[in-house]
Amino acid sequence: MAQDILWRPAAKQVEATNLSRYLRWLETERGLRFDGYDDLWRWSVADLEAFWGSIADYFDVRFSAAPERVLADRAMPGGNWFPGARLNYAKHALARSGSQPALICRGETGTRREFSRADLRREVGAARAGLLRLGVKRGDRVVAYLPNDAEAVIAFLATASLGAIWSSCPPEFGVESVLDRFRQIEPKVLICVDRYEYNGRVYDRSSDLAQIIGSLPTLGAAVIVRAAGSPSGDTSEAPRRLFWEELTTERDELTFEPVPFDHPLWILYSSGTTGLPKAIVQGHGGILVEHLKQLALHTDLGIGDRFFWYTTTGWMMWNYLVSGLLLGTTIVLYDGSPGWPDLMALYRLANEEAVTCFGVSAPFLMACRAAGLEPGRQFGFEALRALGSTGAPLPAEGFDWVYEHVKSHVWLGSLSGGTDVCTGFVGPNPLQAVRRGRIQCRSLGARVEAFDEDGQAVTGQVGELVITEPLPSMPLFFWNDESGERYRDSYFDHWPGAWRHGDWIEFDEDGSSVIYGRSDSTLNRGGVRMGTSEFYRAAAELPEVEDCVIVDTGSLDREGKLWLFVVLTEGIVLDAALAGRIRSHLRKRLSPRHGPDEIRAIPEVPTTLSGKKLEVPIKRILAGEPVENAVNVGTLKNPESIAALVATL
Helix, strand or coil, X not given: CHHHEEECCCHXXXXXCHHHHHHXXXXXXXXXXXXXXXXXXXXXXXXXXXXXXXXXXXXXXXXXXXCCCCEEECCCCCCEECCCCEECHHHHHCCCCCCCEEEEEEECCCCEEXXXXXXXHHHHHHHHHHHHHCCCCXXXXXXXXXXXXXXXXXXXXXXXXXXXXXXXXXXXCCHHHHHHHXXXXXXXXXEECCEEEECCEEEXXXXXXXXXXXXXXXXXXXXXXXCCCCCCCXXXXXXXEEEHHHHCCCCCCCCCCCEECXXXXXEEECCCCCXXXXXXXXXXXXXXXXXXXXXXXXXXXXXCCEEEXXXXXXXXXXXXXXXXXXXXXXXXXXXXXXXXXXXXXXXXXXXXXXXXXXXXXXXHHHHHHHCCCXXXXXXXXXXXXXXXXXXXXXXXXHHHXXXXXXXXXXXXXXXXXXXXXXXXXXXXXXXCCEECCXXXXXXXXXXEEEECXXXXXXXXXXXXXXXXXXXXXXXXXXXXXXXXXXXXXXXXXXXXXXXXXEEEEEXXXXXXXXXXXXXXXXXXXXXXXXXXXXXXXXXXXXXXXXXXXXXXXCECCECCCEEEEEXXXXXXXXXXXXXXXXXXXXXXXXXXXXXXXXXXXXXXXXXXXXXXXXXXHHHHHHCCCCHHHHCCHXXXXXXXXXXXXXXXX
């Protein structure tokens, strides 16, 4: 085990962490002492009331009305957290004022805007006043069709301050993808752009925007955020259309509507790659205590840090990033492509803005590795102390690349969770060593286990990832799911009372883990089960293969074919000889059963906007399901890739 350690915190670093300070506080204020992190974790999931009560006290959660208790019902689904409490998420995000930076906003072309804490409070107050003039009140839905820029953060916090409910999509989403989401929740106000920049190009969305506005009959107004230098446009349709400057023209005192702990804060969506996306509702209090815990204790963020994660407004990592404001952290936003003008763009930003915690997706890191990048040669990264990875499992080779070619002494925190809970339930730990290819720990308060087929917790073998105690940030409900049937079917159909997440995971004795991919896309060959991430690691060793996606068409009761779709390096052609070498390599590295039956060359692997490969939708297409039923093309990062893949069949 010692030989696979890539980083270990020094004793002085450990002492200075938020997690160590919290442990000292528990001893002083609660009389609790713990023998290491594992002991602390076991307490946190055994005594949920004591743990989550300590989080609220330690972080000074500002209750307008005190809770009657911490947890009135620990059933799943249906956990009843902090009954009787009144609070507001935005009040905590905007608790600090002064000249220190709250937001730094960067764009592809080098544009830069900075907002101090006082600036942000002032802008949110103005947006709040504008929303009030438009008739927005507690419980109304305000939706956004916005890029990852300041106006999205300002509008969200203004919405939350009113007790209204936020939801957002990035402007690269197609019309139907936006309407699939927003029509479900009947919004009152839309805040939007009519163009955006990406990959060095400007995309005009004015006609799409008109279609979106015309297809949302509940809208009272559409607020358009204009790019600098853009024409004033036609506002003859007002009051259904006005500009951001008009919304924020009046300054008003910033106040916050006290709402119940379980009052809806925002609506997130499942990927929607297959059918109508689930509209997942999460609450003010649950998100507040979860993000305070996760960002402070597990990511070690605080005042003086600069926190960046590459994301769009359509991914839960945007919401996670914005919550850095809860801790007085400066959040750094980037609007644009991570690959323009080249793959060094985000590293350049991290160096220039003195980012201390730099977050990206695992596929992005692997793309940098495949491209032979060496950011550490070009940039000093003096401020960088932590690098985060999520969106897909980061293989061991990705860990090696970070330590060899980004920074040799950096805390690499791999995080896994989901939109469903808007957090990670396994992730980084500032007290422990980083082991090659492994996620460091189970998160505090998250009783995460690996279940075998009989529903028994296992260690040292792959099992289904389950959560067996409630988390405060679990969905309150799905929108338009009055009976709760769709919610129960999504997570609790297999083991009643246990949340089945849909991933394969293996825990080691030290609490670290490896995610092996989605359990519904498992490769099951002759009784030998394997996660797709193992397959991808083996395929990445082939110099001819730049990327790939693997699909098993079999099921529990029958064996099917193993289809491999490969993106080949430039100049390489798929012929019988290369197909033979690929099969031979995979059989040798994995098992004789895991040689692909069919191999096809494709120009690009279809992925979601967060970089996840479309294994399950492709499986449905291979089973004969029409493409339009198997995948919502408008939700893909590369919509044309599906047609190209289908053309090879």
